[in-house]
Amino acid sequence: MIVGVPREVKLDEYRVAMIPAGVEELTRAGHHVLIEQDAGLGSGLFNEEYAENGAEIVATAREIYERAELIVKVKEPQPAEWELLQPGQMLFTYFHFAASEDLTAAMQKAGITAIAYETLKGTKGDLPLLTPMSEVAGRMSIQQGAKYLERPQDGRGILLGGVPGVAPAHIAILGGGVVGKNAAQIAAGFQADVCILDINVDRLRYLEDIMPPNVNTLYSDRHNIREQLQRADLVIGAVLIPGAKAPKLVLEEDLNMMKPRAVIIDVAIDQGGCFETSRPTTHSQPTFIINEIVHYCVANMPGAVGRTSTYALNNVTFPYVLQIANLGLAKAATRIPGIVSAINIHKGKITNQAVAETFGMEFVSF
Numbered sequence: 001m002i003v004g005v006p007r008e009v010k011l012d013e014y015r016v017a018m019i020p021a022g023v024e025e026l027t028r029a030g031h032h033v034l035i036e037q038d039a040g041l042g043s044g045l046f047n048e049e050y051a052e053n054g055a056e057i058v059a060t061a062r063e064i065y066e067r068a069e070l071i072v073k074v075k076e077p078q079p080a081e082w083e084l085l086q087p088g089q090m091l092f093t094y095f096h097f098a099a100s101e102d103l104t105a106a107m108q109k110a111g112i113t114a115i116a117y118e119t120l121k122g123t124k125g126d127l128p129l130l131t132p133m134s135e136v137a138g139r140m141s142i143q144q145g146a147k148y149l150e151r152p153q154d155g156r157g158i159l160l161g162g163v164p165g166v167a168p169a170h171i172a173i174l175g176g177g178v179v180g181k182n183a184a185q186i187a188a189g190f191q192a193d194v195c196i197l198d199i200n201v202d203r204l205r206y207l208e209d210i211m212p213p214n215v216n217t218l219y220s221d222r223h224n225i226r227e228q229l230q231r232a233d234l235v236i237g238a239v240l241i242p243g244a245k246a247p248k249l250v251l252e253e254d255l256n257m258m259k260p261r262a263v264i265i266d267v268a269i270d271q272g273g274c275f276e277t278s279r280p281t282t283h284s285q286p287t288f289i290i291n292e293i294v295h296y297c298v299a300n301m302p303g304a305v306g307r308t309s310t311y312a313l314n315n316v317t318f319p320y321v322l323q324i325a326n327l328g329l330a331k332a333a334t335r336i337p338g339i340v341s342a343i344n345i346h347k348g349k350i351t352n353q354a355v356a357e358t359f360g361m362e363f364v365s366f
């Protein structure tokens, strides 16, 4: 199979969907890999390294899209890429369809098969192709929160860990999944006072067991969320209902009860965000202020630490790329657990229930 890897064009995206080791394995299995020139530069990977491992370096994205049967990417295709897609082509990447009806309609119209990293289910009900990027974003959310709490960055002027004689920051984390757990671990290391809220009581039980004493848990209901908003210096949005739009847990009016210049990091923004006032931002312009609350809503947080994220992403995506290339999609879907759950659009039809429900569209099983 011809596998193509374009350079990411989303603003401030430094990841690449394949590392040279992946090229070598695919080539050894008899496939042909096209890598767009300089696709790896943002992650410190050079054209020569890809070429030495068997890749053909291609000058333009257009040529990749014209020739490849399977395109492997990191971020959802940007509008400039939509017209390059070929009917019948497979595109394996993050899509986050529920956050964009325009993207959904464009992919239907393009006639591609959209295989989404973020809905591929593992055997334990986990999301193995989302997990490593959630680990990155969860850890990074505290790093970013610490930065934007500094007064020159418009924050309240709070040091996460406090100092002897002065209280640490209070951090509320909405959602105790992968992002939430990783955020809590880093926040705890900073000696902040942390509270994780979730609706899954078994998950809260697990978190309570593994977390240090400065991390507490609370059931996520409106009462507890509002109580936490009043106390928090930093709030992390980390909820997910796979495939669906994120629930709006914090309404605009709720911001009035928060401390002025408290910081919100809405990691869930890629699924539409869990704060009513969130809108997607970029690493170049990550924050905005509404009602005296600093909002950080970058939809590709791991893109900023491309070197770490590229390797973490490839570790989990590559085995699926190889299987799809080896078997073709139809066979891979019957033999490899998880692949069917990743197919969100096939021949213009929505094949993911949550996405279909989000837009009131017809669902067709793959």
Ligand SMILES: NC(=O)C1=CN([C@@H]2O[C@H](COP(=O)(O)OP(=O)(O)OC[C@H]3O[C@@H](n4cnc5c(N)ncnc54)[C@H](O)[C@@H]3O)[C@@H](O)[C@H]2O)C=CC1
Residues within 6 Å of the ligand: 118, 130, 131, 133, 134, 135, 137, 174, 175, 176, 177, 178, 179, 180, 197, 198, 199, 200, 203, 220, 238, 239, 240, 241, 246, 247, 249, 266, 267, 268, 269, 270, 271, 298, 299, 300, 301, 302
């Ligand atoms: N902005 C970015 O760059 C990135 C964003 N993400 C996003 O972060 C979000 C979270 O991802 P993961 O942690 O991997 O998901 P996860 O599935 O591991 O965890 C989500 C948690 O939210 C909980 N939850 C659902 N409804 C809730 C509610 N009403 N109140 C409290 N908790 C609730 C679930 O019980 C679950 O424990 C996703 O939208 C994901 O796409 C992930 C990586 C990068």
Ligand SMILES: CC(=O)C(=O)O
Residues within 6 Å of the ligand: 094, 118, 130, 133, 134, 270, 299, 300, 301, 302, 303
């Ligand atoms: C998960 C996701 O949206 C990202 O890594 O950018």
Ligand SMILES: [Mg+2]
Residues within 6 Å of the ligand: 270, 299, 300, 301
């Ligand atoms: Mg994202």
